[in-house]
Amino acid sequence: MATPHTGTTPSTSEPDVQHAPSAWRSVGRVLATLWDNRKARVGLVLLAFFLLLALVGPLLAPYGAKDNTFPRSQDAGTAHWLGTTAAGEDVLSQLVHGARTSVLVGFTAGLLATAVAVLIGLSWGYTRGWVAEVIGFVVNLFLVVPALPFMIVIAAYLQNGGVAVIVAVIVITGWAWGARVLRSQTQSLRSRDFVEAARFSGDSAPRIVFREILPNMTSLIAGSFFGAATAAILAEAGLEFLGLGDTSVVSWGTMIYWAQNSSALLTGQWALLFAPGLCIALLALSLTLVNFGVDAVSNPRLREGSRARKADR
Numbered sequence: 494m495a496t497p498h499t500g501t502t503p504s505t506s507e508p509d510v511q512h513a514p515s516a517w518r519s520v521g522r523v524l525a526t527l528w529d530n531r532k533a534r535v536g537l538v539l540l541a542f543f544l545l546l547a548l549v550g551p552l553l554a555p556y557g558a559k560d561n562t563f564p565r566s567q568d569a570g571t572a573h574w575l576g577t578t579a580a581g582e583d584v585l586s587q588l589v590h591g592a593r594t595s596v597l598v599g600f601t602a603g604l605l606a607t608a609v610a611v612l613i614g615l616s617w618g619y620t621r622g623w624v625a626e627v628i629g630f631v632v633n634l635f636l637v638v639p640a641l642p643f644m645i646v647i648a649a650y651l652q653n654g655g656v657a658v659i660v661a662v663i664v665i666t667g668w669a670w671g672a673r674v675l676r677s678q679t680q681s682l683r684s685r686d687f688v689e690a691a692r693f694s695g696d697s698a699p700r701i702v703f704r705e706i707l708p709n710m711t712s713l714i715a716g717s718f719f720g721a722a723t724a725a726i727l728a729e730a731g732l733e734f735l736g737l738g739d740t741s742v743v744s745w746g747t748m749i750y751w752a753q754n755s756s757a758l759l760t761g762q763w764a765l766l767f768a769p770g771l772c773i774a775l776l777a778l779s780l781t782l783v784n785f786g787v788d789a790v791s792n793p794r795l796r797e798g799s800r801a802r803k804a805d806r
Contacts, residue, residue: 526790533786539779543772547596550589558582558590558743566760575764579755587743588768594744595773598656598729602663603722609664610671610721611714615702617672618679632676635669644728648737655739659732663725671717678713682706712790719784723777730773745769 527533551558561581569576575584617628644666651658682688683706691701707714732738733746740747752765 527783527786530786530789532782533789536779536782536784536786539775540783543592543596543776543779546589547593550592554586554589556583556586558587560586566755566762568761569764575768576762578751578762578765579757579760580751584748584764584768587748588745588772591744591748591769592772594656594742595726595729595746595776598660598663598744599722599726599776602660602667602725602729603718605660605664606667606721606725607671607714607718609668610675610717611707613668614672614675615679615706618676619683619698619702619706632669632672635666636673640666641731644732645735645737648732648735652737656742659729659738662732663728667721667724667728671721674717675710675713678710679706682709712787715790716784716787719780719787723780723784726773726777726780730769745773 527537556563559582563573563577563581563583565577565581566579567573567577573583573585575588577583578587613628613632617625617632620628644662647662647665648658651662679702688701688705691705696705729738729744730746730749733740733744734749734753736750738744738746740750746769748769749766752762752769755762755765757763757765
């Protein structure tokens with residue numbers, strides 16, 4: 494019996510030594526796969542630009558976001574590259590300052606909506622009986638109710654509550670679809686051998702869900718986050734444009750709202766509408782393109798197809 498005992502000692506210690514390098518290699522492979530995808534590469538570059546703009550842009554803006562000491566409705570020129578608003582504010586400065594609010598609201602709402610979807614989706618997929626039926630009823634109820642009218646009603650009732658209200662409204666209306674997708678994947682993993690082994694070993698249901706099933710759904714959760722963040726950015730801009738948010742906060746949505754109120758197109762101030770609208774579209778596009786790379790990480794066939802197209806060239 495001594496021989497088997499001495500043979501098991503190195504094998505148990507060896508994975509501990511190689512655990513960190515393998516983790517770094519996994520991260521490197523994921524990043525390499527994302528960068529190898531042309532769509533994801535473009536999305537990463539655009540996303541990095543907007544994140545950098547949100548972080549340090551206000552420090553580089555030529556003027557303050559609410560500085561209204563300039564001539565009103567001035568055309569683009571050397572002093573004001575994108576002109577001024579009807580209130581005498583510099584459009585470029587507002588565009589730079591508004592990036593922080595729009596990015597913060599989009600990513601915060603997307604992260605919270607994804608967290609709610611993960612908690613409900615995994616619980617719904619793992620449990621059985623009347624608990625699963627109750628969760629399913631609630632999820633289907635949120636899926637049946639039209640999201641945009643529901644969002645408008647909640648935002649109108651909680652009007653002028655600030656950015657936190659916009660985030661809460663988006664989270665309340667944006668978690669159900671992700672929960673349904675995660676529930677389907679959880680049901681497929683629930684009958685796997687490693688889950689059955691954990692169940693027979695006496696592990697509790699929360700430990701099985703979050704320690705055994707959750708790590709196998711990383712790419713799906715990442716894709717759900719990018720999709721939720723994209724929807725949150727568009728929803729925030731839409732609610733602000735309708736005047737259902739805090740119009741005193743400078744964001745891309747409020748810029749469009751005030752431009753519409755001042756009839757910017759009729760006065761030739763096209764940059765007031767075009768510039769924030771283009772930024773919203775590009776930010777949403779960057780997240781969508783990165784999501785293509787996330788799909789390639791989770792689907793080996795997409796990686797093989799990409800490599801085959803490169804080989805043909």
